[in-house]
Amino acid sequence: MFFRIFLILLTAVAVSNAGIVNTKHNLSVTGPGTIKATTETEICVFCHIPHHEREGTPLWNRKMPTSVYNLYDSEFISRINYPTPQQPSEVEGQPGIVSRQCLSCHDGTVAIGAVYIVRGTELGNSVIQMQNVNPDGTLPSTLRTFIGTDLSVHHPVAIEYNPTIQKTFGDGSVKTVELVNPHPTPPIKLYTYGGKQYVECTSCHDPHKQNKQFLRVDVGNLAQDFKQTCISCHDKPGWTASAHNTDTRTYTDTGVNQHYGEGSPVSVADLGCGNCHKPHNVPPYPPSGKPLLRKPEEQTCFKGAAGQSNLAPCHGTGGAKDIESLLPPDRQYGHPVKTISNIHTILDVLYGYTSTEIDPAGTYDIKFSGSKHAECMDCHNPHKASPGTHADNADPSGWYPQNPTNLVSNTLSGVYGIEPVWPGRWTQPSTFKTMAEAQKEYQICMKCHSRWGLGDSTNGDCTTPNTSSQSNIVLTDQSCEFNPYNRSAHPVVMTTNEMLALGGRYAAPLTAAQLLPPWNSNVGNQTMYCTDCHGADAEDGVDPRGPHGSANKFMLKGPNTNWPTKPDGTLYTTGDVKAVANGTDPNALDGLFCINCHDLTQADPHMLTWPGPMRSIACVKCHVAVPHGSPISRLIGYETMPEPYNYNYNGTLQLRIRGFKWNTTMSNRDVYAPSCGGGGMCHNTNAGGYDTYP
Template sequence: MFRYIYAVFVFLVGVFPSSAQISNTPHNLSKTGTGTIKAFSETEICVFCHIPHNEREGAPLWNRKMPTTIYTLYNSEFISRIGYPDPVQPSEIEGQPGIVSRQCLSCHDGTVAIGAVYIVRGTELGNSIIQMQNVNPDGTMPSNSVGYIGTDLSVHHPVAVEYNPNIQKNFSQGAKTSELKRPFPDPPIKLYTYGGKQYVECTSCHDPHKENKKFLRVDVGNLAKDFKQTCISCHDKPGWTGSAHDTQTVVYTDPDVIQKYGEGSPVSVADLGCGNCHAPHRAGGTPLLRKFEEMTCFKGASSSTSTAPCHGTGGAKDIQSLLPPNNLYGHPITEASMAGIHSPLDFLYGFGSTETDPASGKTIKFSDSKHAECVDCHNPHSVKPGTHAPQNQWYPSVASPDGNNVSNPLIGIYGIEPVWGGLWTQPSQFQTLASATKEYQICMKCHSRWALGDSPNGDCTSSFVSDQDGTVLTDQSCEFSPNNKSAHPVVMPLNQMTGNYEPKSLSQDQLKPPWNSNPGNQTMYCSDCHGNDSETVNPKGPHGSQAKYMLKGPNKNWPADENGRLYKVGDIFGTSSDGGTTDGLFCVNCHNLENAEVHRFKGSGMMGGGMGGGGMGSRFADFPCVYCHVAVPHGSPVSRLIGYSNFPQPYNYNGNSLKLDGFVKNNFLRKWDAYSNSFTCRCHRMGGGMGGGNYDPNPYP
């Protein structure tokens, strides 16, 4: 008899880990428990889940009544778009996906009384339950309890979901994988096999018997470090190791974060890792973000921006205060009308794509899915420490062919590469990139035909206008095409532009450092021109500005000064009739305008007395820059960013500023109508005579 009793005791110890492991945890639901929810009189610990005989559906030796709930399941447009299996409804049948999670939910979903067990010491309770303290009148877990999950599983990490690291979505260049450890998670994470496939259950991450905060299987330090290591045991994010969110030592000052995650000790961004942005339970946004969209970036795990070492007002790298509405111009990250639209793979579905995946998903098109989010430009899993530009200058030092490569803050973000069309023609095709290598590939996801659609004029204009200043938005994949006659070298060095005429670049004396080094063989960033008001301090980048078009640098005005006066040719030399100067003129940040021969000719008083009195040169001095140059100086179908009178807005400033109808390099006046105060210009290379040289009218398409 003694041997029989001993054998039963050994069996129970083998099946149910020692109750000493849970006696000091909230899972001790007996009257001796230390948690708030516990029995009034029941002294057994294991009975709330297990029974050695006559067990019901569930394992091992399950004793609890199972919920019959139909749950709202986790849903992610991201996993749907890469073809990853959706979670399934947790089963009530042993041997099927979700059975283990439904066992956990028998307490945590709030539909079954905590004391609803089948048998206690050989007695079936029937409709009776063990009476508990601090529960709802029907015995269920209150919704304000720390462990309450509820029936909406969409805001919790998915369970009854397959673990499959082999699924991926192929792009034109590269692929997006499910980003899971191969072939299995790191120990001690546990998977469950059903029908030959591996699945995630609640107990994949949690051991309900373990004396550990949150019952996490991973136990490497405080809760912050356990949280981070639990996530990266399964999730293999490219570029994570050494990324900013993996290494930054700046700490939270929020006392709740310190107490909860640091257990009283300081908590840094590196300590919390994934937990800075993601919450496995009760997420505030998708996918499992702590807070809705950008507020996750601003607050992290904190309750306020000022106590978080993040990107909100008062944070370590404050970006929130740079964005509209705090600034007049900028990316509208916080705009309410754009809330809830974004998903990471929107960029796959622009103009030229024929479907979305899933069919109900959003796209990058302005026509139905216009949005701007932090993660459109930054990949929080791979972003590296550092800034977009050196500390001591307002533009990057990029006077080299590699100057448009992505910088540390932009590493790992999706992009597109246009398949370039003809002269001043919108590309008809785009390649989708799993990881952009050039900054412009990120910008053009939105600032091109891929998002803006076909031009109503058959050129580089779009049918959309800026919400901030009413300017017509333009297709930058059209403007920067290498087949155009001129463009700033954002896409490629000017000497490699196939549509450009010699000389393709300006001379060294027409440019300021660092651009006067090896001109024609340089590239540049979009953000060399567009950025925050002041980039002498961090963070840098085109987040927001008081300057129109987010122009940056010592001079931020174009084509007019802060009083609305158009800059004139004579401003360069102090010869304009109203005494204007180039103070504030954006172009002089990089260009020595006075060293351009045509400017010297037009700004001087030479040829005085002729052509209607007052001198042709002096009359030229009062010509605004936009009489000759396009007001959107990205590119032009004419050399030297010249524009013609038949150009549409916004290239033709206010629709009537451009005065030329022909141009040839280099610049020399051919016809001037002094009486109408306008002119027609046909120009040719210097030295060839009025009718000689390499003549090409540079017609507008």
């Protein structure tokens, strides 16, 4: 019996020795790495001893570090109430003991040759002499394998594996911690302490395995092993069909292809999670970002694993889908992705203007006043964004969706959002429901462009205390403007027929003749994106779709991008409409943003035939200059409205109407505007029954 047991043990040692002999964990003089002994020939002795082991199993022979480590932490862990890592223990049977054994070489505090016993002899204060180490025998900090005592930039160890934790949002939707349930897929290994399962260094790495990076997963090249290791534990909804898991475009960065592809080109799909994340954020890829991003914030999206954006099939300048060059300051107007950095935290949507506290304290929220930001992940979920463009199946013009909708597109799938609880018309919502996943595009936009991010109005209407740094115009609350109870609004939240049914709106939808394709089909039953109006300069075939940045003010997009002034600085007028209609100047409306979608010649009030000044009236003397919505029908504005609804042209506010009501057949008395003049012949009579404001 003894002989049989001895043979089993001997075989086990032989197998382990055979696996490690050609790896860098063979620290004997025969090892293939640069860190190795000067004379010592034994291989296993650097970690193990058959008798008289010290701290830890199995049969541990190394001196253990006494380091106090800076542990991994993140806002996501705190905000979803996930257990934080424990200080790696020196005591067998407690979380982190296995990781501390690995760190006895890799944290750089214990000499590589610091073992207890060699061939029955206790070394005491002596160490096995090593090559290419620091003078004190420790691992040089310049090496990729150096971890150090700052574990905050490395994948957490001594952390509980608990896939049941989740966060419930205001609308009742749920965000899970997104871990494989109930446990990782083999060959990943968990460790049980006190009835709970924990992740350790050797959950992912087998120190004896003759494999790239000692990964337990071995399915292909290092890129493929890397990705498969991550998804063995992390179950990201939508990942399988996502662009970052399926895109076959490859890196041209030699370093990436040598390291991850072993000399062959590495595709986005091959590297998967590794395009953006790195479990050990150490040289040669500093500086890093959180959570475990290769680079800080947007630079990860621009460059991926490459050193330069033009060598990556990513979103940087020269990349496969260049977003970087669309953003300010390269384009004058747009989201400040590059100009405001290091202000983004996971689940910041939970803490808007009405929130009284932030958890954890001292982190950021979504408020414009102190946490203004626009990171890529505010609008995109990189784990779920699917291949395609912001609006697939463009209409023949190339600018708009062929089938108008307000539902999130593939590129916006899985993004946090908010849904306002709509109050009475032209009133800021006081309540918002947070959402784990926005279902409609406006629910993403309104995280920032509403009271949730911008705060209370100072005028008791839809204006806010904030001013755009790009246009110097007061920012307005779009949840107030697109409120479906308003008398008029573009159909961003719901269709115009649905707004009619709510009772706030009473004016009928426009006719098909008053609209251009694709909006002239199924009129009254369509919705639209915010990004049908706001986007890049050349979305009809050059620029990637979406409101990243533009040379046009307000990021207005389409064949015509001027509002409310012409390129020469003068105002567009009804006289221009008349000139187009009667053919005297077919180009009079060129550049006017509204004519991308509207045929203005088909609206009777635009075709004024009266003589004198009534022949030509500036659009903004009747209509609000922020045409999202109005408390008045047909986007009419009253002269008592503040800027920016009341357009300030050369120091003069333009709105002239004091009362308006919509009728199927308009008459002079449907408009009350005595300041327009007209000698009592036009709109000087207050007939009453008008839409009210405020």
